[in-house]
Amino acid sequence: MRLKAIVLAALASVASAAYWMEEMQHQGVASFNPDKSYQVFRNVKAHGAKGDGVTDDTIAINNAISSGNRCGGGPFCNGTTTTPAVVYFPAGTYLVTTNIINYYYTQIIGDPTSMPVIKGSPNFQSYGGIGLIDSNPYLNSGTLQFKATNVFFRQIRNLVFDTTDVPGTVAGLHWPSSQATSIQNCIFKLSSRPEDDHTGIFMEEGSGGMLADLVFYGGKQGAQFGNQQYTMRNLTFYGSKTAIMQLWNWGWTYKSLNIYDCEVGINMSSNAVGSVTLLDSRFVNVQTAMTTFRGASHVNSTGSLVVENVDYVNVPTVLQGPDGPLLKGNPSGLVHDAGYARGNTYTPNGPREYEDRDQVYFPQPTTLKQNGKFYERSKPQYESYATYAFLSARSYGAVGDGITDDTAALNHLFQTAANTQGAVAYIDAGYYKVTDTIHIPGGVRAVGEAMAAVILGAGPKFADINAPQAVVQIGTPGEAGRVELSDIIVSTQGGTAGAVLIQYNLNPPAGPSSTVAEMPPSGLWDVHTRIGGFAGSNLQLADCLKTPDAAVHADAKCTSAWLSFHVTKKAGNVYVENSWFWVADHDIEDFNNTQISVFAGRGVLVEGKRVWLVGTSSEHHTLYQYQLLNATDVFMGQAQTETPYYQPNPPAPFPFTRIDTTLGDPDFHTDCQSVQYGANTTINSDGSLTLGGNPACAMAWGLRILGSKNVVIFGAGLYSFFNNYNVNCSTLRSGENCQARIFWAGPLNPGSGFSTSTPPRDTGAGNPGKFVMSHRPPFHSNKTTGSTGETADPWVQVYNLNTVGSVSMITRDSKDLAGWNQNLATFANTLALFHY
Template sequence: MRFAKLLLAAASLVSTVNAYWLGDIAHQGFAPFAGSNYPVFRNVRDYGARGDGVTDDTAAINAAINAGNPCNQGCTSTTTTPGLVYFPAGTYLISSSIKPAYFTQLIGDASNPPTLKATANFAGFGLIDGNPYYTSNLNWKSVNVFFRQVRNFVIDTTAIPPATAATGIHWPTSQATSLQNIVFNMPATSDVVHVGLFIEEGSGGFITDLTFNGGATGASMGNQQYTMRNLKFNNCKTAIIQIWDWGWTYVGLSINNCQVGIDMSAGGSGAITTGSVTLIDSTLTNVGVGIKTAWTGNSSPETAGSLVLENIVLNNVPVAVQGPSGTMLAGGTTTIAAWGNGHSYVPNGPREFSGPITPNPRPASLVVNGRYYTRSKPQYESLPASSFVSVRSFGARGDAATDDTAALQAAIDNSVATNRVLFIDYGLYRVTSTIRIPPGARITGESYPVILSAGSFFNDINNPQPVVKVGSTTGQAGTVELSDFIVSTQNAQAGAVCIEYNLATTGGTPSGMWDVHVRLGGFTGTQQQVGQCVKTPNDATVKSGCIVAFMAMHVTSGATGLYMENVWLWAADHDIDDQANTQITVYSGRGLYIESTSGTFWLYGTGSEHHVMYQYQLVNTQNIFMGQIQTETPYYMPNPTVLGSPFRAVSSLNDPDFSASCSGVSGNCAASWGLRVVNSRNVLVYGAGLYSFFTNYSTQCSTFTAGQSCQARIVSIEGSADNVNIYNLNTIGSQSMLNRNGAMVAWYNDNVNVFPSTVAVYKSS
């Protein structure tokens, strides 16, 4: 008995000790617009959660989430009440849903992920319900749910009877959100009806490193677009049910001992609801049917169910692709080099096809063992708290008013000199000159802190300056790791280049940016909100105070070797902190510009929206992987057009010349390019959603009935283009889907899909 008591005491002691640095470091985050006592960081143990597998911790966990009264039931959205809710290792028994607030992260111990275990009588829609139905509608409009994460958990529904409906995570969200490093454990019985992950709406998004064990369905999902990678499914009846989408990219799936791999047959061939799916670098083992589709060649809409497979390894998979009439592609134990169905332009079309295609030639610099390189966000599990240094230790205030330039720079320089990771406690850090990030820097943030440029240094449109400069000169050798923070601007900043990236990283491990976002306007502290920049339909007057940036991100000519994951470069279309989500007009000149001559970049789940000239521009570059890029044209166009905006073409930046290229083109021509590729090679796009929803803030132009007339063209490939290829190009609101050297290649009405138009395969030659 005495020995048993000692064991219990020891177990209790262990459960109160944080093994992971995030629980051990001092937390000094400050939310300047939420009150001085608002708690940014909350450890669930401090709110009464035990994590002993016996105590019902539901109320304690939700108390931690709701501390400080963040944006939850009835709130539209906010940036003023961030939260990082931390779960030390343990088993947290819950009897109803955990409901994270808006702008809130749930993060478990990465070195020993905690378990959320449902009781047998669990009641709720998801052990974690990311967007509850308090009424018949979701609490938050799913396309406006931004800036949230859940990572490092085990989600366990095995105590719920198998035949009782149960969901692990309910996650209808949008951009700048992520799920990472989560295991779903469900019963593996014949009568099981459990679902691991359920998504029914939204505009995602990125998900990585999930494992689904058992269940009727691993993941049942519908959303506009997503990039998902490294998902494992073991002993599920169906691994994935694709409810609906416009475009979806899966990378590195591992599906094992399931009856069906991906079921994308929803709606049937008469009304298919899945627009397109791209699946690459994946393995299916002991799966009865790899993919079920409703596509027949006479389906409705015409290109719905577009599918592209590349580098798919099958081990004992009798049927690779099954259609309504039976086997479309036989399986076995083999490798599918490349196969698909839909419409192709190689380089001209459209041609309806169903069968093998020529796989994309893959540059050696982009692959490891034949697969495209991937790397998960570092969480520094093996480092002690002493390996971290806080910006607060150098006097940074983060109050959106104090000039934090010197303090922030001193903290960065010290972290590199002492080989420590810099922790940016939450805050809005106002800077009045360039912040320089040298090689060797490792920087991570707490619940998306903001580096906020301000002042005249960044407000000269004729002399642009970087807000954050990575590497002192283009081509400087070295490596950085950057994660979980935002770069933004305050008031007029017409010359601000939010991120300038210069480093040349060579060798086996590239530099990385994970969950590093540019957010321009539309939140408290920017002075670029409804009060200053409310939309003015039919008035093309440009307000100087609403010119918020020169460029979101510039990758310079000598840079190379950068891995980007879940990076969103957003010029705001609405005020997040206005409870009506009122639309605003702000002007950012350019989105992501890559002019690296050596190239070698990976873009997984990136987006660029509402910039004036272009969202993505690639010039004189090469060796670029892009997984499900997503863009939107500014909502105010053509009031003004690009030519009426405050930004003029700069030849040294290879800006597009709309005055020349629009000559003779009918419709709204001088509108932002979604993707522009000039004199580049080995640009490999695995999914693209390029959208133009508005003219002059009206959505009447973005339907097939209206002739997709929001703008005349949206993709331009110019000059030489060797191995510039796109799988599942989805466009909305643009009459021309793709132009080559000024000539239209694909017309929207030839490629009608569920809401966008879709070209399954485009190859430049």
């Protein structure tokens, strides 16, 4: 009770206090850094920055970032997890005269209650860098310091980037980036002088990622984006010449985009653009909302576009093609687009080139929406909380050195946080070794430090492949409640073949309504699983070197997880954003990022109801990356996967050879018997495919949807780059034959439903026929399954599916439907819409 009273008093006095991060005691450690004096938290003012808008703070800020022999600043380090840092900016204006160079594994965080300004001086000069902050500078060799597809675990939030005084060409931020990275709650103030060329964010490479809650003012381009895939939410542009220049992509999802008073909204006229998905957005006083290179006679799948629930106010041209307007707007009024698609479609057979606004292809799952838009929620930063509300893991007895058993201490911390109104469990940076399950009850709020707060499952409790156990259990089965968790990593150490890294069991609290407004979901932001490839994991190069020349080999000490993330069958109502469920393909600590072989059975398993997976990735699990099993009401936004590099040596499911039918494990022996092989990939008379190139079938699924209903996927990138560590299979020349199949959708029992009959079509394997649909039957029959009123026929809707290395892009109820050679686009193959 005394602690409860202290916390409540602290909350009441917060108005006169600084942001809690600035005032709290910082006890975080870099557990596997040999320098025990290494400092995780750095306040730039403690390193000499003034923040007065007059003093040149460049050197002081760069010192705050680089001190402690960190990874960056030259070609001597390609990545490490041993030097994490939080670089904190108190309120103020920080004048800089050249680039601030960001380092690997860095969180740059400003005070959200009074956002600090990074202001470029009139004499600002770039010396090899790009932008006020350069997160991956170019070396003298002309290459980026860090390989962009290996830039992980970094964040920037709560900053204002001001380039208005800088003449010429400049960017606010250079951000080539990949998984587990984010920019949140930042403002970019850019010059709009005709002689200047300013952009807020310049991103040209990587495999990301998440951007959210950003505002751009002015600039020749508000932002320039090029990356394999990205999810971007709540970006707002005012007065840019071009709001977004889409340089290239395989797949991109924009949600809640707001563009005002710009000449062009999204310029996707590069033929290197694979697909763009746009939903819940608004263009106001924009001359041309979008431009595309894809004209009326376009013959491949590049430039695929899907739009849902977008308003155009005073917009003369909605979509401009190479030969003129493709979609006209209203120069002095409103045009509302409930749904529009342009690209190849499978409904379920195809391909057909589709370009229309047929609303039956845009179902409205109200249970996933709030105020007519798909639900979204930003990572909490607890701006109104006082320092005393944060309960430190180390103050509660946890050591975090990666050696001491911290199980009891963490369980005590989370139970106290659940019982204390207004408390937040603060997981100081460190590796918290646990030998039994960590229980996080409903009601817990928890935040980690530096994305280096790691819960490390180890020991015999998690070792039995036939008796899986949760490392972290969020709620007990049947428990009601909600949690908020952010910036926490769950990992394993050594041979832990029975480890379920995160098990989510919570149900919504009982109430009269199922609306999101009355029953908001739990939230997990930047809650990652990381299996192997880091210091302290005992799953590095010296332990788990790849073995491409050893047939069907899997080292028991490198078999280190049974399942990464599980939403159990009676659980649900959870929002997950920017989480990466990663089985390491390489050793981050190794200078050459040498490949390793680490085995983990299953990626993300969703059995529950009402789940949002926003900007998530799941990679290198043996059986599958994502599986929806009897799930209901699921939103996925730009989900991304990779097949294990070692497969098919050993083939799936090895070493997880025991099939768990209760969890819908794939039976590769049975499933692969339905593959039809031939000399070339062609369409058969029943709409199914014969697969050419003799691709391996016993390979991990990127995505399986079994017996699930009301599933909507706005962008998916399912990639298979390797066969037994050989990358040649994923090229166009090879026939994209790394694996036979990658995406399965159908009932629990193959062959039990979902007819593949379809109207007449072009059955050749060449270019798809043009098919513009205006009237189609609705998704659902009028039959119901009883008193619930639910429709008898479920639906699954996938927009902008992009695959690499799989001969079949879609397998529906054991039949392969979409061939890679029918949907040629960029390096990835693309189709705009799949429905059953």
